[in-house]
Amino acid sequence: MHKILYATDLSERTEAAAQRSVELARRHSAELRAVHVIEADLEEETLRLLFREQGAGAQQATRELEQAGEARMTEQLTAIAGDGAAPSWTVGCxxxxxxxxxxxxxxxxxxxxxxxxxHGRRVVRDLFLGATAERLTHELSAPILVVKRPPRGAYQRVLVAVDGSPRSRRAVEMAARLAPDARLHLLSVHDTTPLERIYGAGEGAAQELQAALQAGREQTAEELSRLVAELPMRDRIAHYEARSGNPATVIDQVAGEADIDLVAMGTRGLSRWQGALLGSVARRVAHESERDLLLTSGEG
Structure with missing residues (x-):
């Protein structure tokens, strides 16, 4: 990992992300860049026309806004770096x-x-349901790290939610790269929700449901075992297991049991990421978990 981009709106809620970005840049000897987007409601062509009509005054005001943002980011990163070895960083608007x-x-x-x-569930809900984050996850192939709480040092226990797909394999690989000293916990969840809807509560449904659930659990466990056997970083895996239930609920439950500090998940990739976040497991985990979340696509 050579380049880490930290995106900030200059609010206090991004302080933990700044701290984690500095920690990761130090650990990986990576370049760090902080970027702040000054929201512009006007189209670029309109802005150019306004600047031409108003002359240097408008351009000067624009540059002053940029300089203020750059100064704030520099101040934040300098304070976080303290007296320790400071990573190489740049800032820009x-x-x-x-x-x-x-x-x-x-x-x-x-x-x-x-x-x-x-930070906290309310902000994460706003973040992931908002148009900005929705478009960001839709447009990026690079992994996204959502930082929800101040770091307590390097990541030590990482839970990777897997389903046997290439995207979940990439999630394992990215988690191993991001947290080279962490113990990896792999979890595969057999989603029982569709089966419960299908079998309902009719006569004989309970027995049929239990049989279907058992078959699903066995298949999930077999797929997980195959995935683990094929992974090049098998020695990094401290524990792996298959469970049944609602995936997002089970992920959050297991994360609490194992005192996980980072949850990693794969998503569907660029063209389908929007639906993956707003209508499935990643969206619910983002809502319900208090832990940092690493999202990777199947691309790259």
Whole structure:
């Protein structure tokens, strides 16, 4: 991991993301770049016309806004770095729509990871349901780290939710790269919700449901065992298990039991990420978990 992009709106809620970004940059000897997007409701062509009509005054005001943002980011990162070995960092501002400009910055700079901040469930709900985060996850192939709480040091216990797909395999690989000293816990959940709807409460339904659940559990366990056997970082896996239930609920439950500090998940990739976040497991985990969340696509 060579380049970490930290996106900030300059609010207090991004402080934990800044702290984690500095910690990761130090650990990986990576370059760190902080970016702040100054939201511009006007189209670029309109802004150019206004600047031409108003002359240097408008351009000066624009630059002053940028300088203020850059100064705030520099102040924040300097304070976090303290007297320790400071990672190499740069700061910059962009004008435009938040998610689009963050994604453009990540692509232009070649970021290996994009870190964004949130704290608590309410902020995370707003973040993931908002248009900015929705577009960001839709546009990026780079992994996204959602930081929800201040770091207590390096990640030590990482839970990776897997389903046997290439995207979940990439989630394991990315988690291993991001947290090289962490113990990896792999969890595969057999989703019982569809079966419970199918079999309902009719005569004989309970017996049929139990048989279907048992078959599903066995298949899930077999797929997980095959995945673990094929992983090149098998020695990093401290524990793996298959469970049944609602995936998001089970993920949060297991994370609490194992005192997990990072949950990693794969998503469906660029063209289908929007639906993955807003209508499935990742969305619910983002709502319900208090832990940091690493989202990876099947791309790259």
């Amino acid at each position: 962009r004008w435009g729509r938040g998610a689009s400009e963050i994604a453009a910055e990540a692509r232009d700079w070649g970021a290996d990871l994009v870190a964004i901040g949130a």
